[in-house]
Amino acid sequence: MSDVRFGKFILSDYSDALIVTDRHIAQLYGIEGSNVYFLPRGERAKNFDEVTNLCRWFVREHLTTDGLVVAVGGGSIGDAVGFACSIFKRGVNLLHVPTTLLAMVDSSIGGKTAIDLDGIKNVVGTYFFADALIDTNFLGTLDGEMTLSGYGEILKYRMLDARVDELCGNGASLSDIICACAQYKQKICAQDPFCKGERNALNLGHTIGHAMEAALDIPHGVAVANGLYYETRLAAELGVCDSCYADRWRAEICKRFTIYPLSEQMLSLTLQDKKNVAAGGSSTVTFVLPPEFGTYSIPFERVTELAGR
Ligand SMILES: NC(=O)c1ccc[n+]([C@@H]2O[C@H](COP(=O)([O-])OP(=O)(O)OC[C@H]3O[C@@H](n4cnc5c(N)ncnc54)[C@H](O)[C@@H]3O)[C@@H](O)[C@H]2O)c1
Ligand SMILES: [Zn+2]
Incomplete structure (x- = not known):
């Protein structure tokens, strides 16, 4: 590459x-x-x-x-x-x-x-x-909407990579932030080009994000920001991350993005996610969850129960 x-x-x-x-x-x-x-x-x-x-x-x-x-x-x-x-x-x-x-x-x-x-x-x-x-x-x-959409993916990189988060926190130039995100993605993709392992981390926020994008017809990055919000909450509900961590990121996401309500239709769309595998059963949904960014197969019933809270 x-x-x-x-x-x-x-x-x-x-x-x-x-x-x-x-x-x-x-x-x-x-x-x-x-x-x-x-x-x-x-x-x-x-x-x-x-x-x-x-x-x-x-x-x-x-x-x-x-x-x-x-x-x-x-x-x-x-x-x-x-x-x-x-x-x-x-x-x-x-x-x-x-x-x-x-x-x-x-x-x-x-x-x-x-x-x-x-x-x-x-x-x-x-x-x-x-x-x-x-x-x-x-x-x-x-335009403003497309710029905001790009910031949705940048938020994902902030959560994944301490260097990107530090640059954003220190008021670095957008050029430097773009460069850091692109370098981070390139590094992960070089390690796992065909998405068999660590590259899956780049799907953070995308299980719910893709479902919201399809249901609401909103720009990809805006949907990803919403996905990051809901999936971080899900991680806290499951005890995968602690509530301080979840609160910090959810507050960060809300600074820039409107959070849309999560509907039953959106949740059922998560059953079509490309990350879901047959071995997990037809009614499990695969998420990438913070803070370790591993993949978790969660029964759909549990997802609806936790997301509805
Ligand atoms: N391959 C991947 O890894 C990957 C990752 C994320 C998203 N995507 C895909 O990317 C697509 C979304 O891309 P996008 O958000 O870049 O938008 P887009 O490519 O759909 O473009 C949207 C609009 O922006 C306009 N536009 C583009 N550059 C402009 C500029 N400099 N000034 C003014 N207008 C400009 C275009 O004319 C177009 O009308 C989705 O289809 C998504 O699935 C792919
Ligand atoms: Zn994306």
């Missing part, structure tokens, strides 16, 4: 590469030319039809396995382009240029690609490791 580079993005350096972005980003940053392909904005980029059309464009552009594709965008562009690059000719070189805070700290690192199918998010995907070039200048045009 390559290093995360951190520097000024100079588009002309990549003029001989194929660039994939969306029209909104292209307009904001003057990305144009015959080597540029536009996917729809946001989640609408993440499906087989869009990936098929992108691969057809790769064919028309005579993309070879020594060519380069540059994905300029948020996590949706990164996921869809990453998936296309992983299957086209069994893999072509890819550089992620993340343009959202969430993509900078999280989705552009670690090689997970995904598209949605029949309304199920990220159900089809591959592992495909690519480079990332992070340039925080892109953040200047990000």
Whole structure:
């Protein structure tokens, strides 16, 4: 896996590469030319039809396995382009240029690609490791909601990594915080690229987070912050963490995020979580819980009982 580079993005350096972005980003940053392909904005980029059309464009552009594709965008562009690059000719070189805070700290690192199918998010995907070039200048045009979403993932890194927490507590620059999050993710993914062990820790907040994202249609990072809130409470209820620890983090989360009520519908969506395994029984839900960030399979009945308190 390559290093995360951190520097000024100079588009002309990549003029001989194929660039994939969306029209909104292209307009904001003057990305144009015959080597540029536009996917729809946001989640609408993440499906087989869009990936098929992108691969057809790769064919028309005579993309070879020594060519380069540059994905300029948020996590949706990164996921869809990453998936296309992983299957086209069994893999072509890819550089992620993340343009959202969430993509900078999280989705552009670690090689997970995904598209949605029949309304199920990220159900089809591959592992495909690519480079990332992070340039925080892109953040200047990000709206408040998308910025907040990135802070949801940063909160996760604060809980996981003492260095990120220290930087946030000391008022470090956002660039330094992004760099620390990206380096932390890269370190964990290098140790466990295919998510068989310690990489599972990165799913902290995501069991309830994904369920809330699907039920409420809120940005990913906002849902993750809510997931961190409820899963930390669950850890305290189960005696996995102590109540001081849980209170500290729940207060931290509430400083920035609205906490939405947890419904029965959301809880039943946790039964579809990708971390759940058949060996745990059809009605157990897998959580990553603090402070050790191990995985816990909890009977669904117990989850509803504790979450309802
Ligand atoms: N692969 C992974 O490891 C991973 C991790 C976390 C999330 N994800 C995925 O990432 C996706 C969410 O990504 P996201 O939060 O980055 O949002 P997004 O990619 O869905 O983008 C949302 C919107 O932001 C706009 N935008 C992007 N950059 C901008 C900029 N600099 N200025 C102004 N507008 C800009 C886009 O045009 C788009 O309309 C989800 O599909 C999620 O599943 C993947
Ligand atoms: Zn996430």
